[in-house]
Amino acid sequence: MPKEVDKKEEINKTNDKAFVKKLKVIKEKVFTFCKNNLVLPYTIIGITLFFLSLLLAAQMKSMSESESVLQGKRESELADELVTLQRKYNDLKNSYDENVKVVEEYQTNSATNNELISSMKTQINNLSALAGTTDLKGEGIIITLNDGTALADDTVRADTLVHDSDILTVVNELKAAGAEAISVNGQRIITTSAIRCVGPVIQVNYQKIAAPFEIKAIGNAQYLESAMTIKNGVVDLLSEYGVQVTVTRQSDIVVGKYEGTLSFKNAIVPEDDE
Amino acid sequence: MVGIVIIIIFILAGIFTGLNVAIPYSYSQYIAVAILACLDSVFGAFSANIEKKFSLTIFLSGFFGNALISIFLVYIGSKLNVDIYLAVVIVFTGRLLNNFTAIRRDFISKIDNKVNKKESNKKETKTKKAKVN
Structure with missing residues (x-):
């Protein structure tokens, strides 16, 4: 084995x-x-x-796939940018249209007599009155400023002219006296309004205005007038320089609305922590 | 023959895989320059083979080194806002054409030699026949 x-x-x-x-x-x-x-x-x-x-x-394949119009890197980048911007523009336009529709609905739906809608409508009216996007009327004063004629003695000619600072002080005094709506030559003074000198004319709300200046203010007419014509006040000061100043009380003044678009780019309303 | 078959197999495999690879548009400039550099070294290898100076290490180092350096140059050019890729393209296409002319001359001279040999053979036979006659 x-x-x-x-x-x-x-x-x-x-x-x-x-x-x-x-x-x-x-x-x-x-x-x-x-x-x-x-x-x-x-x-x-x-x-x-x-x-x-x-x-x-790989190169030939990817080249034949990409559009022949876009040649060179920089052009392609530009095209991308254009496309993204167009998309952004379309999105913004859509959202704008939607918002406008919503606002219109709020404003026109009063027929349903809904309490909420009516309260919202009054709120909108109040807010737009405060923001300056509606015409307002009420008692108040009208101040007109005009370039004075040169005095007989050789005072400086420039002093008799109305300057942006003059209008600014008048507006400031009016606000301090409790004016609720102010306009300068039809330009409503709102939160973003600026009054400044641009060469021979004055700019308010980026619109050029020239003498004579008509400043309308709605508020307690008596307070406003007394604030203007108080001794050593604005009117005294300006007429001392040679500026023609007139102050008239009126029981019914119409202050025009702000002509233009209002939007904040940087300011954001912080969300409540409720 | 075996070598040629191997090379053809590799080239076909390369084309097949290349068709399934997508290159983003922003990198296409670099790839184009790299392709030029590689083509240049391949043609350079052919012309070196004609002069019997071909060496595999030189070919390999040239193939990959030239491609990488040209890509690097183009990258630096894009950073410095200088179109260096134009210079790279001009240099490599010039070298490519030079190599191609060397190959072409060699090829034509070989054909000429063959034709001359045949003609001389014919003449010899003719003269022989004449002598016989």
Whole structure:
């Protein structure tokens, strides 16, 4: 029995040896084939050409896909910018239209006699009156300022002219005296209004206005008038310089609304933490 | 023959994979310059092979080194607002054309040699025949 086992093992061993020999022979054949046909250098060159053809194909494909109109990087960037801006513009326009519709609904839906809507409507009216986007009327005073004629003695001519600072002080005094709505030559004074000198004319709300200046103010007419004509007050001061000043009380003054668009770019209403 | 087959297989594989790769538009300039550099070194390898000066290491280093350096130059140019890629394109296309002329001259001279040999053979046979006659 043990002899047979040994024989089998021997047979196996011989088979293994033959197999290993065959493998070796094949390996040598492959090596010689490779050496004779320069397989290694050709594969290396092939790998480099693989990269080259990869880049070429990818580039050609992506170039044919992209629009032929856009040539050069800067132009493409500009086009992108244009597209994004147009999109932004469209979005803003849409939201603006929606908001306008909402406002219109609030204003016209009074027919439903809804309490909420009516209260909102009064709120809107109050707020727009405060903001200066509606005409207002009531008792008040009208102040007219005009360039004075040069006095007989040689006082400086420039003093008799109405300056932006003169109008500014008048407006300031009116506000201090409790004026509720002020306009200068039809330009409503609102939160963003500026009064300043631009060469020979004066700018209010970025609109040029010239003499004679008519300043309308709604408020308690008596208070306003007394605040203007008080001794050593604004009127005294201006007429001392040679400016023609007249103050008239009226029981019914109409102050025009602010002509223009009102919007804040930087100021944001903070959200309540309720 | 085996070498050519290997190279063709690699090129086809490259084209196939390249068709499935999308290059973003902003990088296309760099890729174009790299392609030029690679093409230049391939043509350079052909012309060097003609003069029997071809060396694999020089080819490999030129292939990848030129591409990387040209991409780097274009990048620097875009940072400095100088169109360096124009210079790279001009230099590489000039070298490409030079290499191509070298290849073409060699090819034409080889053809000429063959034609001359055939003609001379014919003449010899003719003269032999004439002598026999």
